[in-house]
Amino acid sequence: MATLYTQAESNTRKTWLYLTAFLLFIIGLGWLFSYIFDSPAVLIIAVVLSILMSFSSYWYSDKIVLAMNRAKPIEKKDNPELYRIVENLSITAGLPLPKIYITEEVQPNAFATGRDKKHAVVAVTRGLLEKLDKTELEGVIAHELAHIGNKDILLGTIVVVLVGVVAILSDFFLRISFWGGGRRNRSSGGSALLILGIVAAILAPIAAVLIQLAISRKREFLADASGALLTRYPEGLAKALEKISADPHSLRVANNSTAHLYTISPFRGKQAKNWLTRLFMTHPPTEERIKVLKGMRI
Numbered sequence: 516m517a518t519l520y521t522q523a524e525s526n527t528r529k530t531w532l533y534l535t536a537f538l539l540f541i542i543g544l545g546w547l548f549s550y551i552f553d554s555p556a557v558l559i560i561a562v563v564l565s566i567l568m569s570f571s572s573y574w575y576s577d578k579i580v581l582a583m584n585r586a587k588p589i590e591k592k593d594n595p596e597l598y599r600i601v602e603n604l605s606i607t608a609g610l611p612l613p614k615i616y617i618t619e620e621v622q623p624n625a626f627a628t629g630r631d632k633k634h635a636v637v638a639v640t641r642g643l644l645e646k647l648d649k650t651e652l653e654g655v656i657a658h659e660l661a662h663i664g665n666k667d668i669l670l671g672t673i674v675v676v677l678v679g680v681v682a683i684l685s686d687f688f689l690r691i692s693f694w695g696g697g698r699r700n701r702s703s704g705g706s707a708l709l710i711l712g713i714v715a716a717i718l719a720p721i722a723a724v725l726i727q728l729a730i731s732r733k734r735e736f737l738a739d740a741s742g743a744l745l746t747r748y749p750e751g752l753a754k755a756l757e758k759i760s761a762d763p764h765s766l767r768v769a770n771n772s773t774a775h776l777y778t779i780s781p782f783r784g785k786q787a788k789n790w791l792t793r794l795f796m797t798h799p800p801t802e803e804r805i806k807v808l809k810g811m812r813i
Contacts, residue, residue: 654752
């Protein structure tokens, strides 16, 4: 039977396997485009542009996310019980105390953001505080602290940069192909190679997003396992997930750009029904997460 430790180790290995495949995918795509245009500068330019575009979002992502979700900071006097839970679990996890925010939303949910553990934020909705008991709330907070401790924010930024590289490479290739140029004008097999490049440029961004979402789902499983290790009570998070997923209220501030940050997808009525739609999910199916948690032993 899987333990919390083996589950965490398994998901960590799978995450880095996906990331390695992502890097190899980008290298192969860059080589193909560079070969067709007979210029290695294509890949270099795309990488530099993507990093520059992502750099500012990395440093200011927490402020942007908090503003988008209308989260307001609180102090210990505003909610002593919540503050103590976050404080105690942070000590257990060996993390600095993150800033605590609340959003005035009825749907129970939570998210963590910030560029590193010294600049981390944990935000919870008003509904989470009102509808969960203490052990369930501890499970959710531990899950979010696990995201911070596991450096999921940094990993997410790296993946976003890589997705940006693929998008810019593909867009650049399609634009240049439209105006002409490259090896296709100099070799008999150039036309076939160009068609291959165009197909790759169209499909590559979709493949990149699928890999990004696969990594995101694995990090959710890892955060579940790591969070359960903090509380030593997997049942608490499992019950919390059941309550959150069963809540019918919509999250008014929910949008596609921040949905992956929440403990559970904030969208209602859009759960995956088949294997194809599951590929585009930001979170694993809640039933699977609950099943894994209830089957774990410390």
